[in-house]
Amino acid sequence: MHxxxxxxxxxxxxxxxxxxxxxxxxxxxxxxxxxxxxxTFPIDPDLPCDSSIxxxxxxxxRYEPPVAMGFLRVSMDSIPLQIWEGxxxxxxxxxxxxxxxxxxxxxxxxxxxxxIDLQWVSEQDQxxxxxxxxxxxxxxxxTKRSGIENAQELRFRRRPSWSSAQLRQINEDAETLLxxxxxLPMSE
Amino acid sequence: xxxxxxxxxxxEIEVMLFGPGYGEAIAIHLGDGVWLLVDSCIDPCSKExxxxxxxxxxxxxxxxxHSIIASHWHDDHVRGISQLAEKYPDANxxxxxxxxxxxxxxxxxxxxxxxxxxxxxxxxxxxxxxxGRQNAFPALHRTNVLEETxxxxxxxxxxxxxxxxxxxxxxSFVAQYMAQKDRPINHAPEIGPNIAAVALHIxxxxxxxxxxxxxxxxxxxxxxxxxxxQWSGVRRPATAxxxxxxxxxxxxxxxxxxxxxxxxxxxxxxxxTRGKCRLPTDVDRGRxxxxxxxxxxxxxxxxxxxxxxxxLKRLADICNSIALVDAGFGAVRLRKQIGASSWKVExxxxxxxL
Numbered sequence: 431m432h433x434x435x436x437x438x439x440x441x442x443x444x445x446x447x448x449x450x451x452x453x454x455x456x457x458x459x460x461x462x463x464x465x466x467x468x469x470t471f472p473i474d475p476d477l478p479c480d481s482s483i484x485x486x487x488x489x490x491x492r493y494e495p496p497v498a499m500g501f502l503r504v505s506m507d508s509i510p511l512q513i514w515e516g517x518x519x520x521x522x523x524x525x526x527x528x529x530x531x532x533x534x535x536x537x538x539x540x541x542x543x544x545x546i547d548l549q550w551v552s553e554q555d556q557x558x559x560x561x562x563x564x565x566x567x568x569x570x571x572x573t574k575r576s577g578i579e580n581a582q583e584l585r586f587r588r589r590p591s592w593s594s595a596q597l598r599q600i601n602e603d604a605e606t607l608l609x610x611x612x613x614l615p616m617s618e
Numbered sequence: 619x620x621x622x623x624x625x626x627x628x629x630e631i632e633v634m635l636f637g638p639g640y641g642e643a644i645a646i647h648l649g650d651g652v653w654l655l656v657d658s659c660i661d662p663c664s665k666e667x668x669x670x671x672x673x674x675x676x677x678x679x680x681x682x683x684h685s686i687i688a689s690h691w692h693d694d695h696v697r698g699i700s701q702l703a704e705k706y707p708d709a710n711x712x713x714x715x716x717x718x719x720x721x722x723x724x725x726x727x728x729x730x731x732x733x734x735x736x737x738x739x740x741x742x743x744x745x746x747x748x749x750g751r752q753n754a755f756p757a758l759h760r761t762n763v764l765e766e767t768x769x770x771x772x773x774x775x776x777x778x779x780x781x782x783x784x785x786x787x788x789x790s791f792v793a794q795y796m797a798q799k800d801r802p803i804n805h806a807p808e809i810g811p812n813i814a815a816v817a818l819h820i821x822x823x824x825x826x827x828x829x830x831x832x833x834x835x836x837x838x839x840x841x842x843x844x845x846x847x848q849w850s851g852v853r854r855p856a857t858a859x860x861x862x863x864x865x866x867x868x869x870x871x872x873x874x875x876x877x878x879x880x881x882x883x884x885x886x887x888x889x890x891t892r893g894k895c896r897l898p899t900d901v902d903r904g905r906x907x908x909x910x911x912x913x914x915x916x917x918x919x920x921x922x923x924x925x926x927x928x929x930l931k932r933l934a935d936i937c938n939s940i941a942l943v944d945a946g947f948g949a950v951r952l953r954k955q956i957g958a959s960s961w962k963v964e965x966x967x968x969x970x971x972l
Binding site for chain 2: 466472509511513529530531532534537538540542543544545546547550567569580582584589590591592593594596599600601603604605606607608610611612613614615616617
């Protein structure tokens with residue numbers, strides 16, 4: 431499929447600087463030239479700092495790259511084409527797919543639904559894939575000496591855990607709610 | 619001047635169903651100026667709750683709204699319902715009785731309370747609506763939402779569902795998602811199948827309307843059980859039906875049509891789009907049309923993605939079955955004079971015959 435090949439090509443070229451590997455697409459030739467820490471930086475001031483980066487599913491199948499790689503991260507010289515804030519609606523583990531709701535952050539704030547293969551999710555984010563989880567999907571262009579490169583990034587929002595103080599507050603809020611619930615009569 | 623024209627007369631019953639492609643809201647005039655609002659969706663132009671905007675446009679005063687009912691807490695049914703609750707402060711707020719437990723209240727509080735207010739739009743709308751009122755009313759099977767004499771007719775609105783057993787089942791289910799120390803804070807998960815929705819029977823004294831909500835079929839807890847119930851089975855058969863669960867197969871049960879409805883009723887529904895799931899399907903449409911020739915859908919518009927070609931091409935590499943959520947806004951309005959034998963059907967926006 432044409433579109434898929436385009437992605438494969440751009441993703442592949444970014445995985446390795448080894449020209450042989452780039453030409454032949456041989457997994458054994460693949461050598462990561464850089465590995466960045468898991469912590470990345472925000473792509474938007476309003477978005478939180480998150481955990482990881484993924485790229486083309488096809489490239490992942492062929493090369494099994496390390497989980498966190500920074501070559502295509504959204505950087506200062508990247509031009510975001512669109513950023514979607516996504517919410518996982520449900521997960522079909524048998525089909526290795528998640529149904530998502532995407533809310534565009536740039537331009538028309540339209541909402542779309544869709545299905546994303548779990549192969550697009552990095553290994554380190556797989557534990558976050560559950561209904562209700564939030565992720566950010568960014569399509570961007572990056573200028574390189576060799577030209578303009580298309581890339582994409584999907585990273586899940588890793589949220590903190592509940593604290594004891596929060597749990598106490600939740601119980602108080604729940605009591606407030608329950609106190610407001612009153613009964614209507616029942617039909618005979 | 620409003621595209622909706624004049625409000626119904628005192629002696630005219632109205633059912634107005636809005637649906638933008640992902641969402642559903644209903645405004646019902648029971649007669650004598652008394653209104654019910656069931657669920658909520660957002661008008662894509664004004665960004666206001668559709669039913670609130672509609673009542674404003676036809677000149678209905680806030681005091682005329684008797685009850686606001688959230689049939690269930692899914693995002694496509696409650697968008698803007700907390701705004702409606704605020705707009706109509708004297709109206710009763712009614713919601714699914716499954717939330718009337720310590721566990722379920724804690725579930726709402728965890729995902730939408732003061733600790734984490736924005737973890738789920740569905741729970742947040744419900745939480746804010748309940749919190750903003752003096753009293754809010756959980757509804758279970760046989761709950762009387764309204765009982766009044768209007769236009770000299772005994773009008774009664776009752777909940778057909780959820781069944782009491784669903785309450786216990788939901789309580790145990792929701793316990794799995796309770797906030798626990800050292801567990802990550804996620805958004806509230808959706809829980810299916812939908813057996814917790816409040817389906818409503820509206821007895822108008824000489825006719826009836828059935829609102830199927832998103833209640834799905836389940837032999838013990840869904841439509842089968844509701845229809846088989848002795849009390850439900852003797853409700854006045856309805857001539858107008860808001861088809862359950864967007865016309866899906868899972869929301870259909872043949873005895874709804876034979877027990878709770880008159881033959882050839884007016885059926886109206888809203889579409890639903892999520893990934894590959896697009897309701898109603900062609901098969902669903904065919905099945906509904908076998909039950910009645912009088913079927914209408916609030917939005918028959920295309921669900922093609924709304925983004926530029928470059929974005930779409932690149933997104934399609936990652937994401938399949940991309941569909942626009944608010945594909946086209948429309949409404950189906952049913953009106954009839956008390957005592958009249960048939961409904962007058964009007965369609966607005968992208969609404970069309972099924």
